[in-house]
Amino acid sequence: MTSRNDLQSSLNSPAPSRRTVVKAAAATAALGAPLTAIPAHAAERPAFHHGVASGDPLPDGVLLWTRVTPTPDAVPGSGKGPDTEVAWEVAEDKGFTRVVGRGTTTARAESDHTVKADVRGLHQATTYYFRFSVGEVHSPVGRTRTTPAHDAAAHGVRFGVVSCANWEAGHFSPYRHLAARTELDAVLHLGDYIYEYRSGEYPSAEYVVRQHEPQHEIRTLADYRTRHGVHKTDPDAQAMHATHPVIAIWDDHEFADNAWSGGAVNHSPETEGDWAGRMAAAKRAYFEWMPVRPSTEGTVYRRVRFGRLADLHLLDLRSFRSEQAGFGSGEVDDPDRTITGRAQLDWLKSGLAASDAAWKLVGTSVMITPVAFGSLPAHLLKPLAELLGLPGEGLAINTDQWDGYTDDRKELITHLRDNKIRNTVFLTGDIHMAWANDVPVKAATYPLSASAATEFVVTSVSSDNIDDMLHVAPHTVSLVAAGALKAANRHVKWLDMDSHGYGVLDVTAERSQMDYYVISDRTDPAATSSWVRSYRTLNGTQKVERVHNPVR
Template sequence: MPERALPAPRRRSVVAAGAAGAALLPLAGAVPGASAEPAPRQPAFLHGVASGDPLPDGVLLWTRVTPEPEATPGSGKGAPVEVAWEVAEDREFARTAARGTAKARAAADHTVKADVRGLRPATTYYFRFTAGGVHSPTGRTRTAPAEDAAVAGLRFGVVSCANYEGGYFASYRHLAARSDLHAVLHLGDYLYEYGHGEYPAGDTVVRAVRPEHETVSLADYRVRHGHYKTDADLRALHAAHPLIAIWDDHEFADNAFSGGAANHTPGTEGDWGRRMAAARQAYFEWLPVRPSTAGTTFRRLRFGQLADLHLLDLRSFRDAQPRVGDGDTIDDPDRTLTGRRQLDWLKKGLLSSTARWKLVGNPVMISPVAFGSVPAKLLGPLAACLGVPQEGLAVNTDQWDGYTDDRRELLTHLCDNRITDTVFLTGDIHMNWANEVPVRAADHPHEPPVATEFVITSVTSDNLDDTLHVAPDTLSGVAEAAVRAANRHVRWVDMDSHGFGVLDLDAARAQMDYWVLSDKTDPDATATVRRSYRTASGSQRVERSEEPVRLTP
């Protein structure tokens, strides 16, 4: 079938959004390093507005106030500012639904959150903030359906892995322009910690990030978050849809675990616990995310009777990644990816769920994958793309493949309790995949799978063709064929594309449309549907769909 093209609104044009066609305007101004224009003396909303974690009766609102020019992100400067917020049923704010005030303080980097309740389920609202007589841009959000509501359908944008220096955020622009999404799910690597020119390499940097050095301190992470939100496409996404986000490793440092990270050197970068706490604090300051009772991102959201969404944190509790080829360590039952508390929470939630679809926001791939059959000349570049050691690649031990006892326990739980319609939604590895998830890969397809998995490629972070410096769909075909041959549960893999996913749910099936960009280095890149895959309710199988879902007004 021919690919379906998505209209390509320009980055700096008005983004049409909302059931009523609300206009969400890109902001003027930016943090230092992004614009030569002087910042205003009066309070300003230079980093946009956002909403997140929709509930049936509420949503979390976010903004950042710049009270004076010197009060840049991470500076610690600026007096407290009284900020009013309001939520309305119309974009003219004639029918107010809720209002309140908050204080923007330097202690929270002048970020503001309002956890609004008392709203109606499954309803579109508009919101804004005001400080010193200055209004923020208007945002649009939507509450979740009532917990017991019979929901005909749900639609989510799905993204991961947005490296600022790797390209432009055209994926965000395309998602912001849609009015048919209930929310956008960000599966991790919302930002990257590297210094300028470290990743990607200096000669392939598309645009420079701030700060120029690697983020280590609280001020560093605040500056990086602030600089990301100078991007007009990212601001448009946040203003158009509620965000549901979890973190992966680069919000902290590459291949992070509970006691350190591959990209952390204690001798020069200090104590890991202090760095992780700084990154965590900046994350919750700058994103519309409710921390769980454990102070992490694992939590659960419900969307009527159609879907439960279980969101995982696979960095805070995991043991260090085992070395490649160390099979005894990989299978060690004393090692954990999830931590005991989180794994028990997930198992209980899946067992007790009364929703048709059990969605799992899963930062790293759960499907077992062997790469040993890939030609040797591609193993090194593939390892570099995946962020694993270069000396050989049997499995990616940063994924569930490195913690097989946790995976075995979870998948056996699904099998033994006949829990159906579990769909893992995954990011991390900068590739598109459509997988059936077996308890034991060697028994597939003779033994039925217990779940399915849709893996979404990166917004901009390097994948195989970028690493090899070749045109897309050339050398990758060899690696893709080898992976499919060695892993019969992998129904499709695309190692070269950048883009986003759109997950569409109804009672009969869950379908993922894989949208890919024409060129991540082009700020006006177009997007087309490369493939669509679905799983029918009760089947735990993945099949290709010849038709992407229709865009609805």
């Protein structure tokens, strides 16, 4: 077999990310020792404290990842520790008696001692096992899977789907439950893998479950590396990464809240320095710590194909977007404003038109479905506005989502309609709620007008939603808001404003079905999981319909 070892180096192109949430009182909560610290009893020998991961699978290969701690003081972001040679192996069995590939690379301080191996020469649609080693010290064993051949008639594909994992708000139980589902082909992470806030800012200190490290807002390369390092110590995150290839895109909190190409809501040049430098640092740390191949100019927009069954188009909605429009200004309709950038929108349109796959899946970090407000009581409008990115007064448009960039959305939806592109399904995270939507050509006249696509939105892994912000029991107060939103938006078929959890998307030639699962308690590291709803899009319909049982 052939292989290519790839150690991620500096990425210098500026760019941003997004999402607005409540800014609570600033305080700190002492909840134990920093998780980036190496145990005091650790010997002076290399270790794999941050687990292993794989991502961006291909028919003949996959990207493997780990982080080596060569000496106890070489913690993430420290810049300490010697260059260390790291070997990797890929095998057909857990015991590594049938090894099909080997290679070496070097962990260096300049890349925070993270390493990647871009392995090729594997068989399509096959499960493999992998591990790294330094001398006689082995990493945990990881499991991964390649995709079907590009021209293969794949019978089905299943993804776990997650977004918005706030360390301080709770544990990452959805990751653990996805790790237990060994039938999945991959996990799709739709952004907000980390949050940039200082400790006690979101949620407020009294509700912090476990403390950020570093405790201040992250701004520098060392800060972002440290925060990523903490997340890779989470046992549920390690389990998910060790079991499935992860296909990830970023949203705003990998950088700063409501980021755009020239800044962010949560960034002040006067007190926090140059935005381009902060974004470059955040991107560099992201590519070091995530099992992701950077595409053109260090962005994350790219495609992953699953035979002739599905093309997955992944978007970067932070690097090229215009600044969010002022509220009520009419700027949302300005054709010179963009959420994708011209090159990315053309890339997406051409890819959708050229695809011969049965399903065109689009991973988007923010919701494309238009949303207008009906009549909501003031006490419900405020937390809903915060989650959707609206000012407290409330208006009909969320200017951080596609609602704030209507010309790009109109061009894309018109392209789908005019070219008779069928079976486009948007997969979305960001707003800490679960939705099942038709994507109408003209929302004001729907359902008399056509639906051009459908959208499945998954809720958060742990980040605050309506009941968390109001500190009330789930599915009580929010039912009024949900009813009003559905009444004002007939293309919205279902939404859950209160739960935390994940989705499982099952795709066959006949339909794409999203099964929605919720966890019992985000503050409980042993939280259970249960199925709540399922919706599907049948081949050729461009509409969602309820299903009364999950696929499995």
